[in-house]
Amino acid sequence: xxxxxxxxxxxxxxxxxxxxxxxxxxxxxxxxxxxxxxxxxxxxxxxxxxxxxxxxxxxxxxxxxxxxxxxxxxxxxxxxxxxxxxxxxxxxxxxxxxxxxxxxxxxxxxxxxxxxxxxxxxxxxxxxxxxxxxxxxxxxxxxxxxxxxxxxxxxxxxxxxxxxxxxxxxxxxxxxxxxxxxxxxxxxxxxxxxxxxxxxxx
Amino acid sequence: xxxxxxxxxxxxxxxxxxxxxxxxxxxxxxxxxxxxxxxxxxxxxxxxxxxxxxxxxxxxxxxxxxxxxxxxxxxxxxxxxxxxxxxxxxxxxxxxxxxxxxxxxxxxxxxxxxxxxxxxxxxxxxxxxxxxxxxxxxxxxxxxxxxxxxxxxxxxxxxxxxxxxxxxxxxxxxxxxxxxxxxxxxxxxxxxxxxxxxxxxxxxxxxxxxxxxxxxxxxxxxxxxxxxxxxxxxxxxxxxxxxxxxxxxxxxxxxxxxxxxxxxxxxxxxxxxxxxxxxxxxxxxxxxxxxxxxxxxxxxxxxxxxxxxxxxxxxxxxxxxxxxxxxxxxxxxxxxxxxxxxxxxxxxxxxxxxxxxxxxxxxxxxx
Numbered sequence: 016x017x018x019x020x021x022x023x024x025x026x027x028x029x030x031x032x033x034x035x036x037x038x039x040x041x042x043x044x045x046x047x048x049x050x051x052x053x054x055x056x057x058x059x060x061x062x063x064x065x066x067x068x069x070x071x072x073x074x075x076x077x078x079x080x081x082x083x084x085x086x087x088x089x090x091x092x093x094x095x096x097x098x099x100x101x102x103x104x105x106x107x108x109x110x111x112x113x114x115x116x117x118x119x120x121x122x123x124x125x126x127x128x129x130x131x132x133x134x135x136x137x138x139x140x141x142x143x144x145x146x147x148x149x150x151x152x153x154x155x156x157x158x159x160x161x162x163x164x165x166x167x168x169x170x171x172x173x174x175x176x177x178x179x180x181x182x183x184x185x186x187x188x189x190x191x192x193x194x195x196x197x198x199x200x201x202x203x204x205x206x207x208x209x210x211x212x213x214x215x216x217x
Numbered sequence: 218x219x220x221x222x223x224x225x226x227x228x229x230x231x232x233x234x235x236x237x238x239x240x241x242x243x244x245x246x247x248x249x250x251x252x253x254x255x256x257x258x259x260x261x262x263x264x265x266x267x268x269x270x271x272x273x274x275x276x277x278x279x280x281x282x283x284x285x286x287x288x289x290x291x292x293x294x295x296x297x298x299x300x301x302x303x304x305x306x307x308x309x310x311x312x313x314x315x316x317x318x319x320x321x322x323x324x325x326x327x328x329x330x331x332x333x334x335x336x337x338x339x340x341x342x343x344x345x346x347x348x349x350x351x352x353x354x355x356x357x358x359x360x361x362x363x364x365x366x367x368x369x370x371x372x373x374x375x376x377x378x379x380x381x382x383x384x385x386x387x388x389x390x391x392x393x394x395x396x397x398x399x400x401x402x403x404x405x406x407x408x409x410x411x412x413x414x415x416x417x418x419x420x421x422x423x424x425x426x427x428x429x430x431x432x433x434x435x436x437x438x439x440x441x442x443x444x445x446x447x448x449x450x451x452x453x454x455x456x457x458x459x460x461x462x463x464x465x466x467x468x469x470x471x472x473x474x475x476x477x478x479x480x481x482x483x484x485x486x487x488x489x490x491x492x493x494x495x496x497x498x499x500x501x502x503x504x505x506x507x508x509x510x511x512x513x514x515x516x517x518x519x520x521x522x523x524x525x526x527x528x529x530x531x532x533x534x535x536x537x538x539x540x541x542x543x544x545x546x547x548x549x550x551x552x553x554x555x556x557x558x559x560x561x562x563x564x565x566x567x568x569x570x571x572x573x574x575x576x577x578x579x580x581x582x583x584x
Contacts, residue, residue, distance in 0.1 A: 018246040044374060048321075051367070071356045079363025083370065083393060087386070090374050146352045148413060193555065 023063055030056040043089045051082050065141075068148040221345055228252065256348055261334055268491040269299035275539050282543040309480035314377055317477070321375035326478070326485035329368025333492040336361040340499050341416045343509050343524045355413040358500065359400055362456070366392045368489065369474050376477035385474035387550060388458060388465050394557040395455040401565035402449040405442055405572050406504045409583045419508030425582060431514035437507040441582065444568050446505045448561050450534075453497035455553065457490055460542035467547050494538055495531070502530035 033053040040046040054077050061070035155163050231252065236244035273288065273295065280287025288295035313322055339354035341347035351357060366389050373385020407413055410421035425436035439446050455462040465473030475486050502508060508530075509523030548556070575581060 017242070018250075042318075045321075048367075048371070055364075067351070067353050068356070071353055071360045074360040075356070075363055079360060079366070079396075080393070083366055083389065086367075086370055087389070090370070090382070148353050148356065191551075193552070 019063065023060065026056050026059045026063070030060065043092075043094050044086070047082065047086050047089050050085075051078055054078050054082065065145070066147060068151050253348075257338075260337060260348060264334065264337060264492055264495065265488065267495055268488050269303065271491050271495065271535065272302065272487075273299050274535070275542070278536065278539045279543045282540070303484075306481050306484040311480040311482055312477075314477050316377040318375040318377065321371050322477075323482065325368050325372035325375055326482050326489070327368075328371065329365060329489040330485050330492070332361060332365045332368065333489040333496065336496055337492075339415060340496070341419070341503070341508070342527065343522070344416060344420075346524070347416060350414070350416060353413045354415045355403060355407055355418070358415075359403065362493075362496075363396055365456075365489070365493065368486070372478070372486070373474040376474075378477050380472040381474055381476050384465060384472040384476065387472075388474050391458070391462065391464065391553055391557070392456055394554060395452040395561070398448050398557060398561035398565050399452040399456065401562070401569055402442075402445040402452065403504070405445045405565070405569055406438060408569075408572060408576065409438065409442065411583075415503055415508075419503055419510065421583075422507045423510050428514070433507065433510055433514055434512035437505065437510070439505040442505065442568075442572070444564060446501070448565055449504070450497075450501055450537075452557075452561060453501065454538065454541060455557065457493045457497060457538075459490070459494065459538055461545035461548050462553055463542075463547065464550055464553070494535065498531045498534035498538070499527075501534050502527060506530045506534075 030053055033049045033056060036049040037046050037053060040049055054073060058070040058073040058078075061067075061073065232245065232248050235248035235251075238244060239247055276298070277287040277295070288298040291297040291301045313319055336358050338349045339347065339351055339357050341350070369388045369392070370385050373381045373383075373388075376382070406418065410418040412418060412421065422437045423433065427433070427435035454460075458465050465475065467473075475483055478486065509527040511518040511521065511523070511526055576583060
C-alpha cells in the first residue's frame with residue numbers, strides 16, 4: 016500500500032470543498048479566505064507531483080501577495096449582497112458558456128486516452144535528488160531567456176503605468192522631505208542674542 | 218556524536234518493529250508518519266519553551282538596561298515567571314466582541330502561530346540535525362513567512378472594530394513592504410551560495426580564502442554582503458513588528474490589530490511574535506554568520522559542538538532585538554514606509570546587480 020494516494024485524496028477533498036465554498040459562501044471575505052485555502056491545498060498537490068518550485072511560488076506569490084491585496088479590497092468594499100444577486104439571470108448565459116468551455120477543456124485533458132494524448136510520453140522519473148528549481152532556472156535563463164526578459168519588461172511597464180495613473184501631486188499636502196529636515200542647521204531655527212544682564216529694580 | 222548514534226539506533230529499532238507488526242510497506246509508511254509527528258512535537262515544544270524564556274530574558278535584559286532588576290519574585294531569580302505568566306493568561310477571560318466573526322476571531326491567532334511554527338521545518342540545527350532537508354529550503358521559508366500576514370488581517374477584520382481594522386491595515390502594509398527588501402537580501406545570499414538549501418548555505422561559508430588561513434569568521438557572508446545583512450536584519454525587526462517598528466502596540470497610536478483580543482488569544486499572538494523573532498535570529502545566524510561553524514579554526518574552538526556555536530550566535534542576535542527595544546524611539550508610520558520602499562528596496566536592487574556583476578569577474582571570491 017502506498018501512502019501517496021491517501022495524501023492526494025485528502026488534499027483533493029479539501030481543495031474541492033474549499034473551491035465549492037468560494038462560490039457558495041455568503042460573505043465575500045469568507046469566500047476569499049476559502050480561495051486562499053484552495054490555493055494552499057493546490058500547492059500541496061503540486062508538491063506531490065514533485066513540482067516543488069511551482070508549489071512554493073504559488074504560495075509565495077498568490078497566497079502571500081496577490082490574495083492579501085484581494086482581501087484588502089474585499090474588506091474595504093461596501094458589498095451589498097442583494098444588489099449582487101440582482102443581475103443573476105442576465106449574467107447566466109455568459110457564465111454558462113464559460114462553464115461549458117471549461118468542462119470541454121477538462122474532458123479533453125482528462126479523457127486524453129480517447130484523443131490520442133497517450134502518444135506523448137510521460138516524463139521519466141528523475142529520482143530523489145532532483146532539483147526542480149535548478150532545472151527551471153537553467154531553462155529560463157538559457158533557452159527561454161528572451162521570452163522571459165520580455166515578460167519582465169511588460170510587467171515593468173505595467174508597474175510604471177499603474178503608478179503613473181494613480182500618482183497625482185496635490186498642492187495642499189503637508190509633505191515632509193527628510194533630506195531637507197536632516198540638512199537643517201542650528202542657525203536656521205534658533206538665533207542666540209547676546210544681551211548684557213540687567214540689574215534688578217528695587 | 219553519541220546522541221546521533223543513539224537516535225539512529227532508536228530509529229532502526231522502531232522501523233523493524235513497525236515493519237514486523239504491519240508488513241514492510243505499510244509499516245514503513247506508518248513509522249515515517251509517527252516519527253515525523255514525534256519530531257514535530259519535540260520541536261514545537263522546544264520552540265514554545267524558548268519563546269517562554271525569551272520573554273523572561275527580555276524583561277531581565279531591559280530591566281538591567283534601565284538599572285532595575287526585572288522579575289525576581291517567582292522562583293529563584295524569577296526563573297518560573299514565564300510559567301506564572303502562562304497560567305495567568307490561560308485563566309483570563311476571553312472576551313469576544315459582539316458582532317465579531319467568532320470563527321475567524323479565534324482562527325486568526327491560530328493562523329499566526331501555525332505559520333510561525335511551520336517555517337521551522339527546514340531550519341537546520343547542525344549538519345545532520347534538520348527536520349526536512351529540502352532543496353528549496355530558503356524558498357519554503359519565504360513562502361511560509363509571507364503567509365503570516367493573514368493572521369493580522371483576519372484578526373483586524375474579524376474584530377468588527379474600526380480601530381482594529383485600521384491597525385491591521387497598517388501592520389499588513391508594513392509587513393508586505395518589508396518582505397520585498399528581505400526577499401532581495403536573501404536572493405543575494407542564495408546567489409553567492411548557489412543553493413537554496415540552508416545546510417549548503419552554511420557549508421558554502423565554511424570555505425574561502427580566509428577560511429583556509431583558519432580565520433573562518435572572515436569568510437562568512439556578513440563581510441561581502443554587509444549591506445544586505447543590515448537590510449535583512451532591520452527588515453526582520455520590521456517584519457516581526459518589534460520596536461522601533463512596533464506600531465501595533467505603540468502607546469501613542471494604540472490602534473493595533475489586536476486591541477480587541479484578551480487572555481490566551483492575545484497570548485497566542487505574542488507567542489507567534491516571539492517565535493518569529495527567534496526564527497529571524499536563526500536565519501540571520503545561518504545566512505550571514507556561518508551557522509554552526511566555529512569563528513576560528515583552532516582545536517579549542519572546534520572542540521565545542523557546532524550546535525552551541527549556532528545557539529550562541531542566535532542569542533547574540535536576539536539580544537540585539539531586546540537592545541533595540543530598550544534604546545530606540547518608535548518610528549513614525551510614514552517614515553517606516555519611506556525606509557522600506559525608498560531606501561531598502563533601491564539599495565538591495567543595486568547591491569544585487571553589483572554582486573551579480575562581481576561574480577562574473579575574475580575577482581569573484583565565490584568559486
